[in-house]
Amino acid sequence: MQIPHFPESKHPLIKSLFHHSDQELLTLFQRHRSEGKYFTAIFCRYSPIVYTLVRHSARSPVQAEYLFALTWRHIYHELGGMDLREDYGLESTSFQNQIINLTAVCINQADLPPVESIHYNLKVAPPPLWCYLEMALEQLPPAVRLMVIMAGTFHWSETRIAAYLQAEGEMITPAQVRTELQEGYELLEAALPDDIRVVYLGVEAKNREESDLFAVPVLSE
Structure with missing residues (x-):
């Protein structure tokens, strides 16, 4: 299984955010919802974990890519209300665990259409x-x-x-x-x-x- 490469991770605008902690990226995302770079930076940081989990749960690469996109859409909406401040310094582990838990929810609830009904291309629209x-x-x-x-x-x-x-x-x-x-x-x-x-x-x-x-x-x- 090969984890997809996302060129946006090399873009200067996104690379400039990689020094931020998970908590900082989450806070910036929540405070600046009209900007997309903070969510994109979170995506670049955690996409390998999410894709690995999703790929093992789908029957075909096409369904895996579609479920991967649906999972990140779910994560996007959940991030708006996420709060890591109660985790007493364990923010990185806590954030990663929450990403994994959200991915598990999407996997367990997924009712994927047949391959021929999926109109999604991961390379064209990450x-x-x-x-x-x-x-x-x-x-x-x-x-x-x-x-x-x-x-x-x-x-x-x-x-x-x-x-x-x-x-x-x-x-x-x-x-x-x-x-x-x-x-x-x-x-x-x-x-x-x-x-x-x-x-x-x-x-x-x-x-x-x-x-x-x-x-x-x-x-x-």
Whole structure:
């Protein structure tokens, strides 16, 4: 079993946080929820442990990667209310144990779909990017969100999306779908934290001319 390598762990923005203790990273994450680098640093620190546990519990590599992403999404939401201050100096061990316990919960409760139904690529959308993409997706207008999911998750063409919407009573052409998708991806990118765009899209937020999110599938469970 080979543990995946995550290039974000080498990014200067993330490497600059590695000297922080678990407690410090957790506190920074809780105090600065609009920034994604602190969760990404936690992910880079503990992803080998989580992946090892998950991989031994899944039947296939595809299901393992999907469960790995679901587990980190669960961890993201749990970190917001986690408190290590009562552990009297054992913060590292305590934090690691809590990560392991959260992983065990996800493994035990997992009801994974068959491989052919999973639309997830770990290399394209690592868990931190997935988490923030999903939150950004929730901010899109419903109609635009639907089109973005059709295009990003299921790889539907503009013609197929237009045909589906027309069957639902919407008067829309493939050209209009193309325009809506362009606007949708721009809104999606704008809703991402600046540091997540820098780390995962490889661009500085102040110098954006076109969207790179077309290469990143928007995922849904």
